[in-house]
Amino acid sequence: xxGLAPASASSPPPLLSVRNLSIAVEGAGGQTVVDRVSFDxxxxxxxxxxxxxxxxKSVTAMSVLRLNNPALRLRxxxxxxAGEDLLRASxxxxxxxxxGEVGMIFQEPMTSxxxxxxxxxxxxxxxxxxxxxGARAAREAAIELLGLVGIPLPARRVASYPHQLxxxxxxxxxxxxxxxxxxxxxIADEPTTALDVTIQAQIIDLLRRLQRELGMAVMxxxxxxxxxxxxxxxxxxMYAGKVVERGATRDLFRQPLHPYTERLLASIPxxxxxxxxxxxxxxxxxxxRTMPSGCRFSTRCPLAEARCRETEPPLRTMPxxxxxxxxxxxxxxAA
Numbered sequence: 001x002x003g004l005a006p007a008s009a010s011s012p013p014p015l016l017s018v019r020n021l022s023i024a025v026e027g028a029g030g031q032t033v034v035d036r037v038s039f040d041x042x043x044x045x046x047x048x049x050x051x052x053x054x055x056x057k058s059v060t061a062m063s064v065l066r067l068n069n070p071a072l073r074l075r076x077x078x079x080x081x082a083g084e085d086l087l088r089a090s091x092x093x094x095x096x097x098x099x100g101e102v103g104m105i106f107q108e109p110m111t112s113x114x115x116x117x118x119x120x121x122x123x124x125x126x127x128x129x130x131x132x133x134g135a136r137a138a139r140e141a142a143i144e145l146l147g148l149v150g151i152p153l154p155a156r157r158v159a160s161y162p163h164q165l166x167x168x169x170x171x172x173x174x175x176x177x178x179x180x181x182x183x184x185x186x187i188a189d190e191p192t193t194a195l196d197v198t199i200q201a202q203i204i205d206l207l208r209r210l211q212r213e214l215g216m217a218v219m220x221x222x223x224x225x226x227x228x229x230x231x232x233x234x235x236x237x238m239y240a241g242k243v244v245e246r247g248a249t250r251d252l253f254r255q256p257l258h259p260y261t262e263r264l265l266a267s268i269p270x271x272x273x274x275x276x277x278x279x280x281x282x283x284x285x286x287x288x289r290t291m292p293s294g295c296r297f298s299t300r301c302p303l304a305e306a307r308c309r310e311t312e313p314p315l316r317t318m319p320x321x322x323x324x325x326x327x328x329x330x331x332x333x334a335a
Contacts, residue, residue: 012042012043013082013083014040014041014042014043014080015041015042015043015045015081015082015184015185015217016040016041016064016079016080016081016185016217016219017040017041017078017079017080018037018038018039018040018060018064018077018078018079018080019038019077019078019079019080020036020037020038020076020077020078021034021036021037021038021060021063021076021077021078021079022034022035022036022037022074022075022076022077023056023059023060023063023068023072023073023074023075024072024073024075025071025072025073025288026070026071026072026073027071030073031287031288031289031291032075032241032288032291033056033059033072033241033288034056034059034060034063034241035056035241035242036077036242037056037060037077037238037241037242037243038243038315039236039243039246041185041217041219042217043184043215043217044211044215044216044217045217045218045233045234046211046217046218046219046220046231046232046233046234047217047218047219047220047232047233047234047235047236048219048220048221048222048227048228048231048232048234048235048236048249049061049219049220049221049222049235049236049238050221050222050223050225050228050235050236050237050238050264051223051237051238051239051264052223052239052281052285053223053285054240054284054285054287055238055239055240055241055285056238056240056241056242057189057221057238058107058189058190058221059072060221060238061104061187061189061219061221062189063079063087064079064081064086064102064187064219065086065094065097065098065102065104065187066086066087066094067098067104074087081097081101081102081185082184096130099126099129099130099177099178099180099181099183100129100130100181100183101183101184101185102183102184102185102186102187103177103178103179103180103181103183103185103186103187104178104186104187104188104189105171105174105175105178105186105187105188105189105191106174106189107189107190107193108193109162109167109170109171109173109174110162110163110167110170112174113162113170113173113174114162115161115162115163116161117161118158118159118160118161119146119157119158119160119161119162119165119170119173120139120142120143120146120157120158120159120160122173122177123141123142123145123146123158123173123176123177123180124138124139124141124142126177126180126181127141127142127180127181130180130181131181139158141180142158142176142180143155143158145176145177145179145180146158146172146173146176148176148179148210149172149173149175149176149179149206149210150172150202150206151169151172151173151176157169167195167199168195168199168202168203171191171192171195171199171203172203172206174191175191175203175206175207175210179210179214182214182216183216184216184217185216185217185218185219186207186211186216186217186218186219187218187219187221188207188218188219188220188221189221190221190222190223191203191204191207191220191222192204192222192224192227200224200227204227204230204231207220207231208231220232225264225265225268226268228249229249229253232249233248233249234246234247234248234249235247235248235249235252237252237258237260237261237264239260239285239296239297240285240286240291240296240297241288241296242296242315242325243315243323243325244258244260244261244297244315244324244325244326245257245258245260245261245322245323245324245325246322246323247320247321247322247323248321248322251320251322252322253265257318257322257324257326257329258297258324258325258326258329259297259301259302259303259326259328260281260297260300260301263279263281264281266279267279267280267281281300282300283299283300286299292309293309293310293312294307294308294309294310294311294312295308295309295311295312295313295325295326295327296312303328305327305328307327308327308328311327312325313325313326313327316329
C-alpha cells in the first residue's frame, strides 16, 4: 500500500520516497517545472499520478532513474529507494538500478524500442546487463518473458522486429523488458497511449496480474482517471509542477477536495446518460515561463479569490490522511 502520510514508528518504511523534489530548466531564468513534490510508495503498492499534459508527471517519473533531458537540473530534494538517495548515487550505481531494481515502461513503444534490433535481442541485452547468466539462458528467459506477457508463439516472436508487431504487442514487449530482471518497482508512463480501448484493457489486466504475481510496486502515470480508479490504491494529483491533492483513490473519487481534482473528475464522460456537451476546464496549464503568482490553478478556478492570486497555498494534511493545497478547502468552502 502507498504511504501518503509520514510513516509511524511501527509501520514499515516506504520502498520509494520522493521528498521535496524540485527540477528547473537550466540557464537564464531557470524556470521550475517540478516544485517541491513529495509522495511515498510502499512495497507491493500501486500509486497513480494524474494531471493534464505539462503538469510535471513524466519529469517526476524520469527523475527516479535520472533519465531527464540534460537541460533540466535538480534544484533540491531526495528520491529514496529503500532508503538510498538515487539522486546522489554514482553513475555505476544508477545504471545497476535502471532495469535491475526499477523497471520502466515508456510512453510510446515504437520510438522506445530499437527499430534495427529484434525484440528478443533487446530483452536479452537487458537481462545480460543485470543477471549473471549466459547468452543462451538469457534468450530462453526472453522467450519465457514474452510468453508471460501474453505474446503468442514467443519462440518465433523473439526474432521479430518492432515494425513487424502490432502496437499492443510492442507494448507487451516493453513490459517484458521492464520485468526482465524482476524489479521491485515498475514505473509505467502512459502505458496505454495510442492503443485502442480493447488493447488498453488487456494491457492493464496484464499489469494488474503481474503486479500481484510478482509482488512489485507500481507507479503509473496517466491521463486516464478510469484506469486509476480501477488499478491504483492511492493517487497524486499534479498541476503545473506541484502536488495539489493526494490520498486514497476511493476517497478522492468519492469526495474530491481540490477544485482542480473536482473538475478533472467532472470531465469524465458519463456512461449512464447522454449529454449534449462534455464538461471541460477552461484555459490551459501555464508554462514555466508564464506561471501565475499565488495558486497556480487560480487563473482557471471559478472559486478563486484575491488571496488565491496572491498567496500560494501550502499542501496541508487533512483529517484522515488526505493532503490538499487550497485556501478554500482549509476553510471547508471548496469542491
